[in-house]
Amino acid sequence: MVRVTDSITPRADVVLPCLDEAAALPWVLERIPDGWRAIVVDNGSTDGSATIARAHGATVVHEPRRGFGAACHAGLLAADADVVCFCDCDASLDPGLLPGFVRSVEEGGxxxxxxxxxxxxxxxWxxxxxxxNIALARMLRRRTGLALHDLGPLRAARRAPLLGLDLTDRRSGYPLEMVxxxxxxxWRIEERDVPYRPRTGTSKVTGTWRGTWHAVRDMRTVLREPATTTAANSRTRAAR
Known part of the structure; x- marks a missing residue:
C-alpha cells in the first residue's frame, strides 16, 4: 500500500539510484508518498530491478555509465517536480519521511x-x-564551516538550483559535491535525524573496506577542489 501524504505537502520527485536491488525495491516503492513520482535509475542491474520498479508504478531511467553520481544525476535530469528528493534504494532509509524534508524547503526553512x-x-552501519563517514564529515566542516555530522543520501532540494550547481562528479563523490x-x-543546509536500518542485499559501495576506501577517495578529491567560480561569485540561495 502506498503511504498517504499530508495534503499540504507539495508533490515531489524521488530519485532512487539502483543497481541490483530487486529484493529491496517493493518495500521502498510502497513507501513513496501518495501522488509523488518515484524515478528508479537502473545503473546496469541484472536481477530484474527495472521490471519490478515498473510493476510498482515507478518511472524507470536507464543510465549505462556506472557510478552512484551518474545514476543520481540522470534521475535529477529526468525529474520535473519543483522539489527533488534522493533516497537509497536498499531499504535502509524510509522515503516516507521525505514530506517533512520537502515542507522545510517549500516553507523557506x-x-x-x-x-x-x-x-x-x-x-x-x-x-x-x-x-x-566521520572522517569525511570532519573534513567537510573544515572546508565549509558547516556543523554537519553525516553525508546521508536521504535529501531534498529544489530542482532548478540543484542543476545550477553544475555537479560534475559521477562516482561516489556526488553527494559530497552537492553539499x-x-x-x-x-545555501541554508538543514540536518535531520532519520532511522537507519540494515540494508537489504549486498552493498556495492560501503559494504566492504575496499568499497569504503574508494568512496572516501572520491570524496576527498571533491574536498580538495577550490570553490567553483559560479558558486563563489553568485552566493545565490536556492529560489524559494
Missing amino acids: ADLVLGRRRPQERGA PLHARLG VRAADAG
Whole structure:
C-alpha cells in the first residue's frame, strides 16, 4: 500500500539510484508518498530491478555509465517536480519521511535538507563505513564551516538550483559535491535525524573496506577542489 501524504505537502520527485536491488525495491516503492513520482535509475542491474520498479508504478531511467553520481544525476535530469528528493534504494532509509524534508524547503526553512543517519539495529552501519563517514564529515566542516555530522543520501532540494550547481562528479563523490557547492553558494543546509536500518542485499559501495576506501577517495578529491567560480561569485540561495 502506498503511504498517504499530508495534503499540504507539495508533490515531489524521488530519485532512487539502483543497481541490483530487486529484493529491496517493493518495500521502498510502497513507501513513496501518495501522488509523488518515484524515478528508479537502473545503473546496469541484472536481477530484474527495472521490471519490478515498473510493476510498482515507478518511472524507470536507464543510465549505462556506472557510478552512484551518474545514476543520481540522470534521475535529477529526468525529474520535473519543483522539489527533488534522493533516497537509497536498499531499504535502509524510509522515503516516507521525505514530506517533512520537502515542507522545510517549500516553507523557506532550508535550501537543502539532509538526513543524519541514526542506526536502529546492530549491523545497520558497518564500522568501516561509519569511520569513513566521520572522517569525511570532519573534513567537510573544515572546508565549509558547516556543523554537519553525516553525508546521508536521504535529501531534498529544489530542482532548478540543484542543476545550477553544475555537479560534475559521477562516482561516489556526488553527494559530497552537492553539499560543498551548495555551501559555497550560500545555501541554508538543514540536518535531520532519520532511522537507519540494515540494508537489504549486498552493498556495492560501503559494504566492504575496499568499497569504503574508494568512496572516501572520491570524496576527498571533491574536498580538495577550490570553490567553483559560479558558486563563489553568485552566493545565490536556492529560489524559494
